[in-house]
Every structure is written in C-alpha cells, then in structure tokens.
Amino acid sequence: MQAAAIELRAISKRFGGNVANDRVDIRIESGTIHGIVGENGAGKSTLMNILYGYLKADSGAMLVDGSEVEISQPRHAIAAGIGMVHQHFMLVEPLTVLENMLLGSEGGVTLKRGMTAARREIARIERDYGLEVDLDAVVGELAVGLQQRVEILKALYRGARTLILDEPTGVLTPQEADHLFSILRNLKMQGRSVILITHKLGEIMRVTDRVSVMRRGQMVAHLETRATSREQLAELMVGRAVLFQVAKGPARPGPEVLRVEALDLKDERGVARLKDLSFSVHAGEIVGVAGVSGNGQSELLEVLGGMRSPTRGSIAIRGKMTCWRSIREQGVAHVPEDRLRNGLVRGMKAYENAILGYHRRRDYGGFFLSIRTILSRTRDWFSRYDIRPHDVFLNATSFSGGNQQKLVMAREIEHGPVLLLIGQPTRGVDVGAIELIHRRIVELRDQGMAVLIVSVELEEIMSLADRILVMADGRISGRMPTAMADERAIGMMMADGDAVAAD
Amino acid sequence: MAAARRGLSFWIDIGLIPLINLAAAFLVSGLIVLLIGENPLRAAWLMIYGAFGYGEAWGYTLFYATNFIFVGLAVALAFHAGLFNIGGEGQAYLGGLGIAIVGTFAGFLPRFLAIPAAIFSAALVGGIWGLVPGWLQARRGSHVVVTTILLNFVAASLMAYLLVNVLIRPGQQSPETIVFPHAFWLPQLWTWLGPFGVDLGRSPLNASILLALLCCILFWLLIWKTKLGYEIRVVGHNRDAAVYAGINVGRIVIIAMILSGALAGLMAVNEVLGAQHRVILGFVAGYGYVGIAVALMGRNHPIGIILAAILFGALYQGGSELAFDMPRVSRDIVVVVQGLVILFAGGLEHLFGPLLQARLMRPQRSQP
Numbered sequence: 001m002q003a004a005a006i007e008l009r010a011i012s013k014r015f016g017g018n019v020a021n022d023r024v025d026i027r028i029e030s031g032t033i034h035g036i037v038g039e040n041g042a043g044k045s046t047l048m049n050i051l052y053g054y055l056k057a058d059s060g061a062m063l064v065d066g067s068e069v070e071i072s073q074p075r076h077a078i079a080a081g082i083g084m085v086h087q088h089f090m091l092v093e094p095l096t097v098l099e100n101m102l103l104g105s106e107g108g109v110t111l112k113r114g115m116t117a118a119r120r121e122i123a124r125i126e127r128d129y130g131l132e133v134d135l136d137a138v139v140g141e142l143a144v145g146l147q148q149r150v151e152i153l154k155a156l157y158r159g160a161r162t163l164i165l166d167e168p169t170g171v172l173t174p175q176e177a178d179h180l181f182s183i184l185r186n187l188k189m190q191g192r193s194v195i196l197i198t199h200k201l202g203e204i205m206r207v208t209d210r211v212s213v214m215r216r217g218q219m220v221a222h223l224e225t226r227a228t229s230r231e232q233l234a235e236l237m238v239g240r241a242v243l244f245q246v247a248k249g250p251a252r253p254g255p256e257v258l259r260v261e262a263l264d265l266k267d268e269r270g271v272a273r274l275k276d277l278s279f280s281v282h283a284g285e286i287v288g289v290a291g292v293s294g295n296g297q298s299e300l301l302e303v304l305g306g307m308r309s310p311t312r313g314s315i316a317i318r319g320k321m322t323c324w325r326s327i328r329e330q331g332v333a334h335v336p337e338d339r340l341r342n343g344l345v346r347g348m349k350a351y352e353n354a355i356l357g358y359h360r361r362r363d364y365g366g367f368f369l370s371i372r373t374i375l376s377r378t379r380d381w382f383s384r385y386d387i388r389p390h391d392v393f394l395n396a397t398s399f400s401g402g403n404q405q406k407l408v409m410a411r412e413i414e415h416g417p418v419l420l421l422i423g424q425p426t427r428g429v430d431v432g433a434i435e436l437i438h439r440r441i442v443e444l445r446d447q448g449m450a451v452l453i454v455s456v457e458l459e460e461i462m463s464l465a466d467r468i469l470v471m472a473d474g475r476i477s478g479r480m481p482t483a484m485a486d487e488r489a490i491g492m493m494m495a496d497g498d499a500v501a502a503d
Numbered sequence: 504m505a506a507a508r509r510g511l512s513f514w515i516d517i518g519l520i521p522l523i524n525l526a527a528a529f530l531v532s533g534l535i536v537l538l539i540g541e542n543p544l545r546a547a548w549l550m551i552y553g554a555f556g557y558g559e560a561w562g563y564t565l566f567y568a569t570n571f572i573f574v575g576l577a578v579a580l581a582f583h584a585g586l587f588n589i590g591g592e593g594q595a596y597l598g599g600l601g602i603a604i605v606g607t608f609a610g611f612l613p614r615f616l617a618i619p620a621a622i623f624s625a626a627l628v629g630g631i632w633g634l635v636p637g638w639l640q641a642r643r644g645s646h647v648v649v650t651t652i653l654l655n656f657v658a659a660s661l662m663a664y665l666l667v668n669v670l671i672r673p674g675q676q677s678p679e680t681i682v683f684p685h686a687f688w689l690p691q692l693w694t695w696l697g698p699f700g701v702d703l704g705r706s707p708l709n710a711s712i713l714l715a716l717l718c719c720i721l722f723w724l725l726i727w728k729t730k731l732g733y734e735i736r737v738v739g740h741n742r743d744a745a746v747y748a749g750i751n752v753g754r755i756v757i758i759a760m761i762l763s764g765a766l767a768g769l770m771a772v773n774e775v776l777g778a779q780h781r782v783i784l785g786f787v788a789g790y791g792y793v794g795i796a797v798a799l800m801g802r803n804h805p806i807g808i809i810l811a812a813i814l815f816g817a818l819y820q821g822g823s824e825l826a827f828d829m830p831r832v833s834r835d836i837v838v839v840v841q842g843l844v845i846l847f848a849g850g851l852e853h854l855f856g857p858l859l860q861a862r863l864m865r866p867q868r869s870q871p
Contacts, residue, residue: 307746328749342747347740352733357748359733368729 003066005030005162005193006051006082011060013046020046021057022217028162030065033184033194035204035225038214039237039293039456044197047214048164052084053077064162083155084164089147093140097133097150098122101157118157125156129186145176152183163187164195169203181207199237199292201230201495213237230495235487237292238458238494248442251466254283256319257419257450258304258332263313265299265474273299274310275474281419286441286451288465288482290458292494296474297454298337301423304452305334307342318418328357333412337423337454343408344396351392353407354378358415381410385436409437419450426460438464458487470494521800521807521848525814528847532840541831553824554817560824562693562706567790568809568816569708569773572715574794575812576722577767579803581633581647583726584759585739590636590651591767592791593658594629598768600662601628602775603670603782606683617686622714622772629768630761632658637760641753647760655791666784678784689777709777718766719805725762735759767791793845800848811848818844 006028013021021043028034038044049055051062053071062069064080071077077084091100102118119135126132133142133149142150148168155163165184169177184194184207196208204211205225213221213236221236258281265274274296281287289297302308304315306327315322317330328334334357336342344353351374355364364370378392385406387399396404412420425441426434441464445451455461461468461482468485470478470493478493533543554564574591581588588594601624605617612620636650666678689710693703726732738745738755745752774786793815800814801807822837 305747306749325749334747336747341741342743345737345740345744348736352736356737356744359730359748365730367731368724369733371728 002030004028004063005065006195007063007066008047008051009061009063011047011050011057011062013043013050013055013057019217021050023060024214024217024219026212026219026222028193028195029210030161030193031188031191032209033188033196033207035196035198035208035211036214037199037201037204037211037233037237039199042214042237043217044214045166046217048084048166048195048197051077052082052164078158078160081159081161082164083152083158083160083162085148085151085155085166085168087167089151091139091147091150094138096136096138097142097153098135100139100150101135101154122153122157125153128190129156129183131156131183143176145172145179148172148176148180149183160192162193162195164197166197167199168196169198169200177203199294201233201292204233205230231488231491234292234491234495238456238491246438246442246463249446251285251445253285253466254448256280257283257317258452259316259319260304261314261316263300263303263315264311265296265303265308266311267299273474274303277313277474277476279469279476279479281450281452283418283450284445284448285466286445286453286464287467287469288461289452289454289469289471290461290490290494291456291471293456295471295494297456297471298423299474300471301334301337301421301454304332304421305336306332329360331416331418333415333417333420335408335412335420335422335425339405339408340401344404346397347395349393349395350382350387350399350407351375351378353396354381354392354411356411358411361415377414381407381414385410409440413440413444417449419452420444421452421454423454424457425453425455425464426457458490462487521802521811524800524847525844528840528843531843531847535836535839536832539831539836541829546825546829546832549828550821550825551817552821553828554821557704558702559704559706560820562703562708563820564813564816565712566706566708566773566778566816567819568812569712569715569777570770570790571793571797571812571815572712572719572808573770573773574767574791575797575801575808576718576805577763577765577770578794578798579801579805579808580722580726580735580766581759581763582798582803583732583739584735584755585742586637586640586756586759586763587648588633588636588651588760588763588767589648589795590633590654590658590764590791591770591794592787592789593651593655594632594764594767595770595791596655596658596662596787597632597764598625598629598771599775599782599786600665601625601768602683602687602771603665603680604628606687606775606781607670607680610684610686612686614686617684618689618776621687621776622769625768625771625775626765627768629771630765633760633762633764633767634757637757637764640760641756659785663784666782670782672781680782682781683776687776688780689772691777707778709773711773711777714769714772716809718769719809722766723805731758767794793841796845796848814844815841 004027008024008026011021011024024043024047036044046055050057051071053074053076056072062071069076069080071080092103098115098119101122102114122135131149131153133146133153139147139150152163168180172180187194196203198204208225211223211225211228211233212219213233215237260280261278263274263277264272266272277300289300291297303310303324304327306324309324315324315327317327317332320330322330345356354377355374358364359369364374375392381387382390382392387403387406387410399407422441425437441451453461453464462485465482467481468479468490469476470490472494478490529547533547536543536546554560574595577591577594578588602621605621605624609620632654636647636654639645639650640647663678666680670680671678672681692708692710693706696703726736734750734755737748737750738752742752770790775782779786797808797811797815801811818841822840823834825832826834826837
C-alpha cells in the first residue's frame with residue numbers, strides 16, 4: 001500500500017480538564033480532497049493546529065509520506081510540505097501580493113533579487129493551477145476571494161504538497177466558492193492533497209473524496225464521500241450519545257408571547273445571516289431551535305436579545321410591536337451563548353454582575369444603586385444556585401467557569417421574564433448542573449414562561465423542547481412538535497439549507 | 504473584613520508597587536545628581552524640606568496638588584469608561600476661558616453668584632471641549648487619544664487668539680485678561696487658618712482645594728454608587744457585555760468625556776479664581792499632562808489620586824526650592840526628576856508588578 005501523504009496516529013490534546021482531541025487517527029491519501037466535518041468545538045481546529053505546529057499534542061505520532069516527523073512549530077510543517085490557509089487570512093494588507101509571498105523568505109538584504117526569482121516561480125505556479133492573481137496588486141484592495149487565493153498561492157510557493165483549508169467558504173460568495181472548488185480540484189489532479197475543514201455538508205458532498213467526522217474530540221467515522229449522504233453525516237456530527245431524561249408533563253401553551261415576522265439580517269459585509277424568519281413562542285411552552293452551528297442561530301439570539309438590529313422584519317412581545325433596542329425592557333431575558341464573553345464583566349464584582357442588564361430597574365434604585373437590595377438578592381441566588389465560593393464581593397474572574405455560568409443563569413431566570421432566551425443551555429456546564437438547569441427550565445415553563453432554546457445538542461432539544469424549529473443556512477427549514485419528531489427527519493432538515501446554499 | 508475581602512493583591516497594587524516605583528525613580532535621580540557633582544542626599548533633603556519643611560512650603564505643595572487632583576480625576580473618569588483622555592491640558596485651558604467670559608462680561612455679579620457662576624462656566628466650557636472628542640469617538644470612531652491630543656493644540660491657538668485679540672485688557676501689551684473684580688476672588692486659606700495658628704505663609708493655597716476634595720467624594724460616589732457610574736465601568740471593562748446589557752455605549756462614551764472635560768476645566772478655578780485673578784496666556788503650564796501620571800499612579804481611585812497629587816505637588820514645589828538652593832541643579836534637572844517619577848509610576852508600572860505579585864501571592868494561592 002502506498003504511504004499516505006499525512007497520517008496522524010492516536011493524537012491526544014487536553015486543555016486543562018477539557019479533552020480537545022482524544023486519540024484521533026486520520027489518514028490523508030495523496031491526490032485526494034479529504035473533508036473533516038464536525039460542530040464548532042468538536043476538535044477539528046485543534047487537530048489542524050497540531051498538524052501545523054501551532055499546538056503540541058500531548059501524545060500521538062505524525063507521519064508525512066510514511067516517515068515520522070516532529071512538528072512543533074509552523075516552520076517544521078512548512079518544511080514537511082504542509083501549508084495552511086486560515087479562516088482569518090494572515091496577510092499584510094498594505095503590501096502587494098508579491099511582497100506578501102516573500103514574507104519570511106526574502107532571500108537577502110535587498111528585495112530585488114528575491115523578487116525577480118520569486119516572480120518567475122509564482123507565475124509558473126499560477127499557470128499550473130489556474131490561480132490568476134495580479135502580483136503587483138495591493139492585498140488590502142483585493143476581494144476576499146482573491147485574498148484567499150493569495151494565501152493558497154503563498155502556501156504552494158513555499159512548497160506545500162498538502163494544503164489545509166480551515167472553513168474556507170465562510171467568507172466567500174457562492175461564485176467565489178465555486179472558483180475555490182475548481183482550484184482545489186486542479187490541485188488534486190496535480191497530485192497534491194487537500195484537507196478541507198468545514199461544517200457545511202453540501203461542500204463536503206461536492207468536492208471531497210473522503211470525509212472524516214469528529215464529535216466531542218473523537219473521530220467517529222471515516223467514510224467514502226460517494227458512499228455516504230448528508231443525512232448520515234449530520235447524524236454522525238450531532239450524535240445521539242446520552243439521551244437526557246427530563247421529567248416533564250405535557251405543555252399547556254397559553255397566549256402568544258413572542259411573534260417574529262419576516263426577519264432578515266445582513267451582517268457588516270452584506271452577507272445574509274437570517275432569511276425571512278417567522279415563528280412564534282407561546283407562554284408555557286419550550287421551543288427548541290436545532291441546527292448545525294453557524295446556520296444563523298447565534299444571530300437570531302442576538303437580534304431577539306436586543307444586541308443587534310435586524311435588517312428587516314418585526315418582533316412583537318405579547319402583541320406589542322417592539323424596537324430591538326428596548327426588547328429587554330419588555331421582559332425578555334437572555335442567557336447568551338458565550339456567557340463568559342458577553343454575559344459577564346469579569347473585572348467587576350459578582351453582585352455587580354448580578355444586575356447586568358437589569359440595573360436600570362427601579363428596584364435597584366434611581367440615580368444611586370441601592371446596593372443593599374442588590375447584595376441581599378445576590379446572596380439569595382448564591383445559596384439557591386449553590387454558587388461557590390459564597391462571596392458576592394469577589395470579582396467575576398475569581399469564579400470557575402461553571403459558577404460563572406450559574407451566576408448568569410440565576411440573573412436571567414430570577415428577574416421574572418415573560419420570555420427566556422437560552423443559547424446552549426448546558427455548554428461548559430458539568431453534569432450535575434445540567435440536570436439542575438433542565439429541571440429549572442421545565443419548572444419555569446410550567447409557571448407559564450415562554451422559553452426559546454438554541455442548542456447544537458440535538459438530544460437536548462429533543463428532550464427539553466415541546467416544539468422544534470430547525471434552522472439551516474439562515475432559514476427555518478423545518479418545524480414540528482417534538483412528539484412527532486425523529487432524529488432522521490431532523491438530520492435531513494439540518495442538511496437541507498445546505499443543499500440550497502450549495503446550488 | 505475589608506482587608507480580607509480585598510486581599511493581598513489589592514494592597515500590593517495600591518500601596519507597595521507605587522512606593523517601589525517611587526524609590527526606583529529617586530534612585531535614578533540620585534545617580535543623575537551625583538553625575539553633575541552634587542550630593543544626592545543633600546539634594547533630596549532640600550527637596551523634601553522645600554516641599555514640607557515649613558508652612559508656606561506646605562501651602563505651595565497643596566496648591567499645586569489641587570491642580571493635579573482636578574486633572575487626575577479627569578483622566579481617571581475617562582479611564583473608567585475605557586477612554587484615554589490626553590486632553591486635560593486643553594480642557595483645563597478652556598476652563599479658563601469659561602471663567603474669563605464670566606469675569607469679563609459679568610463683573611457686576613455679587614459675590615455669592617460670581618463664584619458659582621465662574622465655577623460652573625469653567626466646568627461647562629471644559630466639558631464642551633471634552634464633548635467634541637467624545638462625540639467623534641462615539642459616532643465617527645475617531646480615536647480619543649488622537650483627537651484629544653490634537654484638540655490641545657487647537658485650544659492653545661484659540662486661547663492665544665482670544666487673549667491677544669478679544670479678551671485682552673484694553674490698553675496693554677501682555678496677552679491677559681483684566682484682573683477680575685474681588686467678587687471673583689476665592690479666599691486664601693492663610694486668611695482662614697492664620698487665626699488658628701496655622702502658618703501657611705503667603706502661599707496661594709485657596710478654597711479650591713475644598714472643591715477638589717468635594718470632587719473626589721462626588722467622583723467616588725458617581726463611579727461606584729450610581730447607575731451611571733455602573734454603566735461607565737461596564738463600558739470600560741467589557742464593551743461586548745455592555746451591548747448585551749442594553750447599554751448605549753456611544754452615549755456613555757460621550758457622557759464620560761463631558762464629565763472628564765468638566766473636571767479638567769475646574770483646574771482653572773484654582774489657578775484663576777484662587778491665585779492669579781485673571782487669565783494669563785499659557786497658565787495651564789503642562790499641569791494637564793501631569794494629570795495623566797497622577798491618574799495612573801493613583802490607580803484611578805480618588806484616594807490614590809489625592810496621594811499622587813500631593814506627591815507631584817511636592818515635586819513641583821520642592822523642585823523649585825532645590826533649583827534655588829543648589830545652583831548646579833538647574834530647573835531642568837528637576838524636570839528630569841519629575842519625568843523619572845512619571846516614567847516609573849506610569850510608563851513602567853508593570854515593571855515590578857508581576858514580579859511582586861508572583862513572589863507574594865504564590866504561598867497564598869497554593870493553600871487550598
């Protein structure tokens with residue numbers, strides 16, 4: 001058997017208590033395009049960073065063309081013929097394309113000689129792979145797709161035989177993505193190998209020869225792309241490991257609390273993130289939003305949480321049309337997905353964090369903060385949610401991640417909202433706390449609160465939600481009561497928007 | 504309780520590190536004095552005696568300290584909102600314009616109106632001069648560091664123009680306003696304290712220092728006890744969280760810069776209403792820049808700022824005494840000493856910090 005271009009054996013990497021890569025094996029044959037799929041946080045990027053020498057594996061071996069190599073720095077990877085195109089480009093924008101190519105391999109005190117030689121060599125590479133870029137253009141003035149091409153060119157110029165692309169299409173228009181794919185096919189024809197990291201299943205189906213699926217730090221499957229389907233991949237990515245058992249009776253939905261109509265959102269670059277969303281959430285029910293992460297769920301939460309303004313569409317709370325900015329005042333509580341970044345001010349004390357977002361309320365004082373009220377409430381939450389250490393004067397930084405989470409949860413739940421938005425309810429929470437949080441969410445529902453949950457854990461949605469919305473590519477691609485849902489159908493819908501995007 | 508709550512780290516930060524920085528600055532200064540052939544110990548003594556040795560010295564030291572409290576608070580307030588206001592110099596200068604307008608055109612005011620009106624006007628005009636960069640930052644994204652520095656030059660030119668062409672005392676050459684009526688003169692502290700046997704000589708220390716201390720209390724209340732201060736700190740610590748909490752970040756940036764400019768503008772009260780009784784070209788004399796060092800050294804807390812302001816007041820006062828008594832130590836050497844203090848206290852504040860934290864905190868951390 002011919003030696004693989006790249007082979008990784010039993011790679012493990014821990015960050016503190018988290019296992020990012022757990023004895024990962026993968027084999028990349030030369031002359032193939034190999035996809036690696038998995039949700040955010042599944043460990044794909046960690047694995048690639050290990051291969052490119054940014055991170056050092058705790059254990060395991062790396063083989064290039066059949067012989068074991070030691071890669072502890074990117075330059076070792078480059079020497080071994082591995083090139084990487086990052087999600088965020090590593091280019092110096094004010095310099096020209098040619099000058100960017102030369103970075104790190106200038107070849108002498110004056111640039112002139114290196115430049116002439118490089119120009120010839122790069123022109124040859126451009127011809128061979130159909131990678132036309134004007135070498136004298138200033139990088140900052142190029143379109144994003146061309147900048148990416150410069151990155152690929154740079155890697156090839158440095159002798160890359162294997163090219164790693166990390167979420168390459170995230171920033172591209174569909175046309176630019178098509179160009180990219182034809183370039184990748186060209187590379188393959190010339191005998192080079194490509195590793196494509198993505199969570200877009202449509203891309204995997206279109207360009208790869210083989211695909212590996214990662215979930216929670218482990219490699220769960222290696223498949224021939226021809227022999228698999230989007231649905232199978234979606235299922236493998238999301239998994240169905242442990243089914244959380246949440247004891248709950250049937251929902252008794254009351255009046256409509258949230259009504260979203262024709263919501264559109266374009267980001268700063270003009271890329272559509274939310275497309276024509278319409279749905280409602282009633283009092284006394286839990287609505288779960290499922291989907292592969294990165295399909296607009298985060299943006300939906302940000303709009304509903306009043307953090308950014310929608311491009312179009314309307315949001316009504318209890319029948320009242322609402323401006324996105326004042327949505328919090330209408331009784332919407334929001335437990336953000338990234339609680340540690342958005343939900344807390346780490347340099348401020350726990351009791352100050354306990355009112356973040358609610359500090360304007362009258363019961364916390366008029367002009368002055370009524371610190372006594374704040375302290376007594378915070379102490380109460382600290383004991384009810386078992387937040388440790390039990391000291392409300394400590395800065396938020398002094399608490400462990402799990403306790404910071406509990407503080408945010410307590411704050412949002414205990415301010416008596418009519419609608420509770422929760423992003424990734426159990427991300428970064430230990431098992432005991434998961435149960436507590438799930439039970440509390442059901443309790444709140446039974447008290448008549450409307451709850452909207454966004455989670456990438458399909459099991460969590462299945463066990464907690466009364467109704468499910470599936471999002472794909474910024475749209476709602478499916479909706480159903482949980483009682484009638486099965487994972488196969490949901491997997492199909494999760495992949496569906498992707499098909500739309502790929503066409 | 505308080506000590507336990509705040510922990511060792513707090514006291515290292517607020518007490519030990521500034522002292523070490525100061526010692527390092529004096530050590531290097533001593534070497535310089537040695538280099539020019541004078542006795543550094545005698546120089547140090549002359550400086551300390553000149554700043555604290557007798558009543559009038561105290562008076563001058565505290566007079567300068569009053570200036571530094573105002574501008575130090577100004578820098579600190581902006582800093583709590585995550586803004587680096589380098590424009591204290593210009594804002595203080597424009598505060599002088601506020602006083603000049605009232606003093607020149609409303610000289611008829613009775614005393615009980617004259618002084619509050621002048622103080623208010625100083626804060627108002629200083630505040631407007633802070634509003635400009637605040638608005639530019641919040642609505643147009645122009646960085647306050649750049650705009651405030653540039654506005655210092657605009658302020659200097661504007662004041663020069665106004666003092667030469669508009670506000671100048673009729674029939675005289677030097678660019679300064681008329682001497683304001685007595686209703687605008689703040690009482691000198693020696694006239695108050697003299698009868699109680701406190702000798703302040705004929706120092707310019709005046710009632711402004713009470714205003715400065717009042718500002719310290721208000722600053723403390725605002726930043727740590729009010730909702731506005733809460734929002735300011737949230738914006739300063741974590742803008743993402745501020746957006747999440749529904750705080751209008753731009754509005755807070757603008758308010759913080761207005762308040763910062765107003766505090767800087769109040770410095771003119773001390774110089775103009777308290778001492779010179781007229782506005783003179785260039786009366787700010789670089790105090791605004793020293794405010795940055797004061798705020799840095801005082802860790803943006805009013806108590807720290809008071810202590811740092813007294814230190815810099817002492818350097819100013821003791822320094823001029825030193826230059827007088829030791830002819831070979833010129834005024835410029837004194838500026839070098841001040842510069843070293845700023846360098847060690849401000850610029851190099853992290854030189855000894857991490858080292859000390861590591862040394863002193865390790866045994867404490869290792870206990871479970």
